[in-house]
Amino acid sequence: MVPKICLANPAQGLKQAILILITAQRKVKRMNKAYFKRVFFEEQALDYPVGKAMYDKLKVQGYDIGLLKSHNRVTGIPGKSARESFFQGKNTLVVGVRKTLDFAPCKPSAHFQLPLVTGCQGICEYCYLNTQLGKKPYTRVYVNIDEILAQAANYIQQRQPETTVFEAAATSDPVPVEPFSGALAQAINFFAHQEYAYLKFVTKFPSIDSLLDLDHRGRTRIRYSLNTDRIIHDYEHRTAVLDERIQALSRLLEHGYPGGVIIAPVILEGNWQEEYGHMMDKLAEALSAYRDIHFEVISHRFARKAKSNILDVFPQTTLPMNEDKSRSYKFGQFGYGKLVYNKALLQEIKSFFTDAIGRHFPEAKIDYII
């Protein structure tokens, strides 16, 4: 876009033009940039055609690539403090061979995790992976995709004629590395031919061009995780802005994919009804022509351990984590509890989103509001 300079007030016009240019540059950077500063390959990964192709692609893009004996023993990521270790880990990509082919369960939204990628280059302050992937949370991409999908076929066969659902984003956001790995494309092609299974994943990134023209046969549901402009700006660093996410979802729906929206985490700050109302208006404007959209709404919650990790890495965070009257303690299925919004606030969230979704998308399915 060419910024227009205001001739009546050149100084202000110039300021405005610079702001537009910065925003446009940031947008391009968010859309295309992989933030990795270092890349490691497990030696064995180079024996796989996918690994070799990724290696060549990354080399052409100018990455220095280190070799590793095992992707589980990654030395060479710097970091003295918790904060530095965290950011250096986020800047690191490791390509390896997935050894464990037992898929973890993924209740309640799917039967199994589909382990194509672990980790994410995004830096969301509240992300639950921040407490799951160690002090240096690097992104791991697996090259033995054929073996992983063959294992998925075993699980499907064991459960048929029941339908088996796989989630490819349980421990990652797999989309930002898709231009390197092509793993999602391969999985989508595989699930297109499975009568008794389907695939789903969720993302905050727009690099879905390579998925658009696949013959997916409606067996992969792609959901976008959305939030208000302010929450994305304040807490979801290195992810796409709201408009880019909505635009990417709209393109997927246009190409016949079943779609979904996850509104999470819903944070009750400031004039939250107005801000989420504005988000829903934008969504409706872009997507109201589509019927097959599922909604999932998840209110903000935190575990005490996560709070302490978040404060180590983001000491200035403004994430609301006060243990005051707005919160209740809820025991969870994994043996530790979380602080969730109290009953009255949860009810407000439920009423607000039931009404907003019903009004804008009368035919959409609300999977849950929690």
Ligand code: SF4
């Ligand atoms: S995009 Fe998703 S997986 Fe990545 S940091 Fe944010 S919440 Fe975590």
